[in-house]
Amino acid sequence: MGRLQPYLSDDYKLCATESVVIVEKNIARKVFLDIFNTDDKYGLVLLSKLNPIAPGIFE
Known part of the structure; x- marks a missing residue:
């Protein structure tokens, strides 16, 4: 998760396919x-x- 780690809560979801998806409100x-x-x-x-x-x- 690298640069996103400081912003994630304990209940985030990760879906790794051809790309990476993180679901976090x-x-x-x-x-x-x-x-x-x-x-x-x-x-x-x-x-x-x-x-x-x-x-x-976009970045």
Whole structure:
């Protein structure tokens, strides 16, 4: 889990396939607090705030 470990609770779920999936409530808000501090009233974030690394994949 590396960089995500400090943000995970004891009841997170891990699913390892061709990619890795971690299910954890509000993990994106915990990791990227600065991005979500300015989200809109629907909880959406501007794509311009994200770093695109592949089609549909952002860092």
